[in-house]
Amino acid sequence: MTDGISREELQLAARNHGMPLEALRYDVTPAGLHYLLIHYDIPEIHEDVWRLDVGGAVERPSSLDLDAIRARPAVTAEVTLECAGNGRALLEPRPISQPWLLEAVGNARWTGAPLRNVLEETGIADNAAEVVFTGLDRGIEGEVEQTYERALPLEEAMRPEVFLAYEMNDQPLLPQHGYPLRLVVPGWYGMTHVKWLARIHVVRESFAGYQNAHGYRWRTDEDDPGTGVTRISPRALMIPPGIPEFLTRSRIVEAGRVELRGRAWSGLGQIERVEVGLDGGRWWDAELDAAPPDPFAWRGWRARWDATRGDHVLRCRATDASGATQPTDPVWNVGGYTNNATQRVPVLVR
């Protein structure tokens, strides 16, 4: 790291948290181990007064309570969510925001009501362009006082996989994950999955709200208007083998046969290949687990390594059906988004 982490970054790291990488062992990430990024405060919401208002460029605006949403046909899907800023703290110079290393990921089983039906029932105007999702979390960001909200192009909002989730891992949403309702947009980075959802507003023009027009844009420099961050780039992570040293988190591994295990995911296409690399030289193919139960859930992999004594650096690399793969070195950008450079795991074999 070029510079030490600041007090401001530490405050964010103390609130928001990643998934300890040994939790890659669980098919479905247990409650509390899933990564979490909360822009402002977790809002205090009482279910008996909460409503979801659906309106804007529609023929029949509606207001739904949670029972009405729960009474609709339900879908359940495992979906891997990753923060768009995952890997940010590995960039140099380091963009100042939540200082993620590599742990900003999780794979939960979400249950909810498909969004498409809700939108169709309201009668979307012919010239509708986008759908704006507004949460109940309020704060100041980039000098703009705002309630967190993000827009999706209408065609993305109408994808059959998109839904309004009220359960995570078969339990009501936890407060920090958006209770009572959040958006789930499989394949997209986490900022899209608006939590504490209170309003869905169909609009005819391109939404100019902060989180679309200023935040979450991939910009090469401060003058670049940039392009919006959308779908998750491919990434593989491994469970660091062996045992850790408390303070440095460095790994000690016994010589001999080691089974490396991990997960890989992408919002661009199914994971088709994972490779493991050793010491900047040889790469070899990992064995992929069966395809995940849902198309945007992570896929397990394992690889054998005959560990010889000494210092080594392990890496892993995913490639998806679109042909997208991971770079060896980070690609810098102003906001520190979508850094999917391959994981680097130094180990001492004894």
Add this chain to the structure above:
Amino acid sequence: MTDGISREELQLAARNHGMPLEALRYDVTPAGLHYLLIHYDIPEIHEDVWRLDVGGAVERPSSLDLDAIRARPAVTAEVTLECAGNGRALLEPRPISQPWLLEAVGNARWTGAPLRNVLEETGIADNAAEVVFTGLDRGIEGEVEQTYERALPLEEAMRPEVFLAYEMNDQPLLPQHGYPLRLVVPGWYGMTHVKWLARIHVVRESFAGYQNAHGYRWRTDEDDPGTGVTRISPRALMIPPGIPEFLTRSRIVEAGRVELRGRAWSGLGQIERVEVGLDGGRWWDAELDAAPPDPFAWRGWRARWDATRGDHVLRCRATDASGATQPTDPVWNVGGYTNNATQRVPVLVR
């Protein structure tokens, strides 16, 4: 902060996490919001092969499976757990370890089997002195390879409030909180509540293991053998009022009447007083909620503040039945333990 946070500290902060302070609003901390400190890795434990072995200086060693522990008479209690290192990152110079600010706390409802009965049934030797609790998490710390273990004096282990917990908030323990079994010692700092418990060993001498003899000792300098960290010092925390700025977490509050709310706790005695302070001058008494349902659970409080425009600094301070209270300034020590200096919440009133 005197220096920026290092990569090593950031790695710890990305794994371990505090409780966002707005979660002080919940009587019982929801899963995933409770603070978490894991020395090594979360171990992978299969309940069907896991056993709890009870032995050492006892007449009848035993080996219990989880069903046998669940079949025993059960107790349920709300217990506030706090990391002994809470407040560490506010010390100058900053001791290098998990860089906690103030969020390393939580109040859960734990269910389990009283320890005292288990020990009595084994027939403790007359000259027994301590009880050693060993988890299944393994790593290296202070150059010592170890499985996490901590000893308690026999008289503490025999306290009626101490139990072996297999549920948290009416659910089986989550992996990160010690599944399938952990020790709960109400009133003591978190390092005592050994997770992934596998062995209870009664010994006749003072235990010389790392976490008692080297870690978790209050030392004025490196040559000081120090004294062991034990019970939780009193602390009050408030929910930061108003709304936050994303990056700085600074607070914006509307002028007028503000209700400040928070919690206070102590392992030394019941909370008897909470005061709120303004701008380094005036302090006034908060109103305490009814006594908590269990003696080592936190106690709610609220205080009215007539907020006037401008920059202000709020503080709060707890006093317990033993007369212990909180200092205004931190008291430095080598390991950065038990820093219960009063919280400082800068706000801008507009």
